[in-house]
Amino acid sequence: xxxxxIAGSNSDVSINKQLVTYASSLIENAEVEIVDMNDxxxxxxxxxxxxxxxxxxxxxxxxxxxxxxDLLIISLGEHNxxxxxxxxxxxxxxxxxxxxxxxxNIPMFLMSxxxxxxxxxxxxxxxxxxxxxxxxxxxxxxxLPFFGDNFDKENQKISNDEKDNELREKISKISDLxxxxxx
Numbered sequence: 755x756x757x758x759x760i761a762g763s764n765s766d767v768s769i770n771k772q773l774v775t776y777a778s779s780l781i782e783n784a785e786v787e788i789v790d791m792n793d794x795x796x797x798x799x800x801x802x803x804x805x806x807x808x809x810x811x812x813x814x815x816x817x818x819x820x821x822x823x824d825l826l827i828i829s830l831g832e833h834n835x836x837x838x839x840x841x842x843x844x845x846x847x848x849x850x851x852x853x854x855x856x857x858x859n860i861p862m863f864l865m866s867x868x869x870x871x872x873x874x875x876x877x878x879x880x881x882x883x884x885x886x887x888x889x890x891x892x893x894x895x896x897x898l899p900f901f902g903d904n905f906d907k908e909n910q911k912i913s914n915d916e917k918d919n920e921l922r923e924k925i926s927k928i929s930d931l932x933x934x935x936x937x
Contacts, residue, residue, distance in 0.1 A: 774829035
């Protein structure tokens with residue numbers, strides 16, 4: 755199984771990248787590719803740029819990575835209750851590729867974490883409403899509140915047993931892609 759693990763933040767010390775890396779490491783017998791938004795820097799989406807220059811190659815590259823995957827694990831950084839500007843820009847440009855649904859109906863495990871008590875629930879709510887309109891096949895969601903208290907940075911894993919067990923249970927469910935695809 756090919757897993758594309760996307761950290762929806764361009765921070766060099768992204769807590770969502772740490773979470774998505776840990777979550778993807780729990781999937782057995784998987785080839786995992788971790789995506790960093792910094793690898794997909796493009797001009798801020800503007801219709802005039804699209805008309806003059808077309809959709810940037812980086813958006814096509816991002817779409818190709820999605821298409822070559824069996825499972826997407828996306829951990830979204832929350833900025834003011836919604837996506838980070840870096841993630842939103844990649845999303846916007848990819849949505850402009852002709853005859854394409856951004857996520858191409860690839861099964862998706864959607865997550866978020868934050869330093870606060872809501873654990874990125876605002877961005878998860880926004881994404882669970884928006885992504886299905888763009889080919890998002892969301893099969894599970896997970897939120898980790900109080901990242902600093904619930905994630906062991908030295909060992910790169912969730913330190914809160916209840917939240918770790920919840921994540922492991924959800925990973926176990928999504929690891930059976932045949933069952934997901936049969937639904």
